Amino acid sequence: MNDATARPAEDPLLGRALVEEAAKKSGLIWVRGSGPDRALWHAWHDGAAHVVGDGPGEQPLPGLADGSTAEVTVRSKDKGGRLVSWTAEVTELTPGSEAWEAAVGELKGKRLNAPDGERMTERWGRECRVLRLEPRGSSTDHPADSLAAVPLPTPATTRRPVPAALPRLLRRGRKRH
Known part of the structure; x- marks a missing residue:
């Protein structure tokens, strides 16, 4: 294969550029440490994805420890499909350090509804x-299978019984128009 047709997994510079561009455009990454896969919001800064969590009201970061590795998958923002995956080195930033301040500066702009x-x-x-x-x-090649998994248990729900008055309210709204 020549340089013009090299796949991202075979050309390190092209792979790095694909990882960076995909991560910058997607607000959500899938991360697998020693625990289950998790969808995490992040900010791309200084050549790496940064995440914040494990505190009250923040996303959980199970299985991600300083000095470990994790598998990161970036999805398409518009279609939700897998774009690129890579192995990441996990580093915990020290609060107040220069690297921490720079990362938090990027993350706070992405945090919604704090x-x-x-x-x-x-x-x-x-x-x-x-x-x-x-x-x-x-970056790594995509596996042949879908990697679909059963969702993790959660108390969150979107299904609730329909309020008794709702059918009447809906009928009343149609009569006015």
């Missing part, structure tokens, strides 16, 4: 972990 607004970064420093997921090696 209960404490401007004080959120102080809370992250006290109660949460900020992890850097830096790509190691090249």
Whole structure:
């Protein structure tokens, strides 16, 4: 294969560019450490994905420990399909360090509906972990199977009984138009 037709997994520079571009455009990555796969919101900064969690009101980061590795998969923002996967080195950033401040600066712009607004970064420093997921090696080829898994148990639900008054309210709305 010549350079013009090399696949991302075979051309390290092309693979790195694909990882970076996909991660910058997607607000969600799938991460598998020693625990189950998790969908995590992130911010791409300085050549790595950064995530915050494990504190009250923040996303859980099970199986992600400082010095370990994780498998990261980036999905398409519009179609939701798998774009690229890579192995990441996990590094926990020290609160207040220069790297932590830079990562948190990017992350706070991506955090939606924070209960404490401007004080959120102080809370992250006290109660949460900020992890850097830096790509190691090249991107990996996609597996032949779908990797579909049963969703993790959660108390969240979208199915509830229809309120008794709803059919009447809907009929009344049609008569007016």
